[in-house]
Amino acid sequence: MFRKAKEFIIEKLIQVCGLASIFFVVVIFLFLLKEGLAVFKIVTPLNFLFGKSWYPISDPAQLGILPLICGSLLVTLGAAIISIPIGVACAIYIAEIAPSKTKEVLKAGVELLAAIPSVVLGFIGMVTLVPWVKNIFHLPTGLTALSGSIMLAFMAMPTIVSIAEDALYSVPKSYKEGAFALGATHWQTIHRVMLPAASSGILAAVMLGIGRVIGETMAVMMITGNAAVIPHSLLQPVRTLTATIAAEMGEAVVGSEHYFALFAIGIVLFIISFAINVTADLFLHRENR
Amino acid sequence: MRNTKRTQKIAFFFLFLATLLVVVPVGMIVVIIVQKGIPAINWQFLTDVPRQGMRSGGIFPAIIGTLYLVGGAIIFALPIGLLAAIYLSEYSKENFLSRIIKLAIVNLAGVPSVVYGLFGLALFVVFCKFGASILAGSLTLGIMILPIIITTSREALESVPYSFREVSLSLGASKWQTIRHIVLPNAIPGILTGTILGLGRAAGETAPILFTVAAFYLPRLPKSIFDQAMALPYHLYVISTQVPNVDEKIRYGTALVLLTLVLFMNLVAIIIRYKFRKKKKW
Numbered sequence: 001m002f003r004k005a006k007e008f009i010i011e012k013l014i015q016v017c018g019l020a021s022i023f024f025v026v027v028i029f030l031f032l033l034k035e036g037l038a039v040f041k042i043v044t045p046l047n048f049l050f051g052k053s054w055y056p057i058s059d060p061a062q063l064g065i066l067p068l069i070c071g072s073l074l075v076t077l078g079a080a081i082i083s084i085p086i087g088v089a090c091a092i093y094i095a096e097i098a099p100s101k102t103k104e105v106l107k108a109g110v111e112l113l114a115a116i117p118s119v120v121l122g123f124i125g126m127v128t129l130v131p132w133v134k135n136i137f138h139l140p141t142g143l144t145a146l147s148g149s150i151m152l153a154f155m156a157m158p159t160i161v162s163i164a165e166d167a168l169y170s171v172p173k174s175y176k177e178g179a180f181a182l183g184a185t186h187w188q189t190i191h192r193v194m195l196p197a198a199s200s201g202i203l204a205a206v207m208l209g210i211g212r213v214i215g216e217t218m219a220v221m222m223i224t225g226n227a228a229v230i231p232h233s234l235l236q237p238v239r240t241l242t243a244t245i246a247a248e249m250g251e252a253v254v255g256s257e258h259y260f261a262l263f264a265i266g267i268v269l270f271i272i273s274f275a276i277n278v279t280a281d282l283f284l285h286r287e288n289r
Numbered sequence: 290m291r292n293t294k295r296t297q298k299i300a301f302f303f304l305f306l307a308t309l310l311v312v313v314p315v316g317m318i319v320v321i322i323v324q325k326g327i328p329a330i331n332w333q334f335l336t337d338v339p340r341q342g343m344r345s346g347g348i349f350p351a352i353i354g355t356l357y358l359v360g361g362a363i364i365f366a367l368p369i370g371l372l373a374a375i376y377l378s379e380y381s382k383e384n385f386l387s388r389i390i391k392l393a394i395v396n397l398a399g400v401p402s403v404v405y406g407l408f409g410l411a412l413f414v415v416f417c418k419f420g421a422s423i424l425a426g427s428l429t430l431g432i433m434i435l436p437i438i439i440t441t442s443r444e445a446l447e448s449v450p451y452s453f454r455e456v457s458l459s460l461g462a463s464k465w466q467t468i469r470h471i472v473l474p475n476a477i478p479g480i481l482t483g484t485i486l487g488l489g490r491a492a493g494e495t496a497p498i499l500f501t502v503a504a505f506y507l508p509r510l511p512k513s514i515f516d517q518a519m520a521l522p523y524h525l526y527v528i529s530t531q532v533p534n535v536d537e538k539i540r541y542g543t544a545l546v547l548l549t550l551v552l553f554m555n556l557v558a559i560i561i562r563y564k565f566r567k568k569k570k571w
Contacts (some may be wrong), residue, residue, distance in 0.1 A: 010325070024432055031412050116318065117495070117551055121527060274399075
């Protein structure tokens with residue numbers, strides 16, 4: 001009798017914990033809304049999203065996040081252009097071409113990259129990449145969107161490579177054998193058969209990589225220069241959505257306009273990452289079927 | 290024929306080049322940090338408090354702070370994560386609810402780390418009135434590493450062959466007894482791997498602790514879980530961007546200690562996984 005009661009309690013506990021992840025996603029969103037929506041008493045949503053100036057501590061405060069959105073978009077675009085071709089190429093090499101011993105080493109290297117904390121990468125970017133960019137382009141400062149893009153492209157690699165690699169592995173062997181039997185070379189097989197067959201998984205890999213880039217905070221804050229103005233080129237300092245929160249929340253007074261506005265930026269980031277993850281998951285799910 | 294062979298050679302060369310572009314910088318980063326960080330490492334650096342506005346002395350409080358935070362995060366996340374993994378692998382059926390749960394896990398893993406910081410600030414620091422404290426920071430980090438623990442534990446549980454369960458059930462064991470005595474013991478290495486990977490992640494993250502726990506400069510050890518604490522990643526951020534004229538050596542040294550801590554945990558996880566794979570007989 002006692003055992004049954006104990007098992008009943010444990011099983012209920014397991015069920016409750018099973019729902020924990022849903023609970024936390026909802027609670028995170030609710031708390032962001034609770035603190036962030038207050039900003040719309042001061043600015044309209046349209047003026048918030050498309051306002052061209054971000055002067056949160058001037059009086060009256062100007063809370064337009066367009067410069068920050070542009071900063072995030074520019075850095076992300078740059079990172080995507082660099083990381084997508086290189087990342088997918090690397091995944092193909094690891095999945096299809098590398099001999100099995102080399103493959104283990106390469107995979108370990110990519111896993112190692114995923115493990116390095118972003119603040120360490122930001123630090124290394126500051127002391128190596130930033131001076132290079134400064135010298136190569138003869139700029140007054142190397143803290144630019146370009147430096148951020150390069151660093152972020154690098155940080156997106158583990159995500160892109162490992163998911164794209166999985167997608168390539170999950171292509172049925174018979175496809176490849178069929179292509180070989182028809183006399184196709186290995187490259188023709190990869191290019192014409194494997195890639196199209198794995199396309200939705202690769203697309204998901206790219207999307208999740210971009211999601212990683214948009215959400216990245218510390219490295220970006222340390223090497224993009226943090227100027228909240230609408231950028232005109234990759235060689236200018238920019239400030240991203242994430243860096244704005246991280247840099248300014250320390251000074252914002254709890255309950256002030258500034259505090260609410262930073263939470264509203266959090267809502268924007270949450271919605272972006274939610275959309276990316278749900279879409280990518282749909283692609284991965286289609287792959288599985 | 291010659292043409293297609295040449296195309297293949299060129300294509301493979303570019304693929305190889307791309308791979309080098311990813312892997313070589315990783316090696317370079319590690320080498321640079323080790324090379325320039327080693328001279329800073331000595332007994333005093335590891336066991337002394339920071340002195341002269343963090344321009345000399347050691348990083349002991351930051352190391353201890355990080356260990357507290359990581360410990361707190363795991364105490365919170367491991368039980369919940371493990372039970373959630375048991376639910377997904379042993380109890381849930383393939384239906385709409387389990388689909389939603391999996392989607393929630395994916396989303397939880399994708400939420401930007403700075404948004405976790407905001408959430409921790411709003412819920413734990415302000416709403417629960419914990420203030421900026423080890424407790425608030427640990428809980429925030431705990432929620433952040435929950436998806437890692439759930440996903441890896443679930444994989445470990447699901448890799449235990451179904452026949453094990455059938456035999457146990459046929460001998461008259463209840464479902465929970467089967468899980469407790471048959472499934473869990475066989476999945477322990479996998480669960481351990483996931484837990485350690487989660488630890489490594491929690492040790493390296495900066496953004497979630499920015500507003501929930503991290504003290505800019507606190508040259509003493511925290512006294513209770515309601516105390517603020519220094520933490521290694523935040524300390525590295527502070528001495529490399531906020532404090533001018535810090536000796537390069539101290540920066541590299543701090544980066545090296547943080548990197549070693551994180552990579553060590555990953556290495557342990559990899560070794561456990563490797564040993565387990567070798568031993569596995571089914």
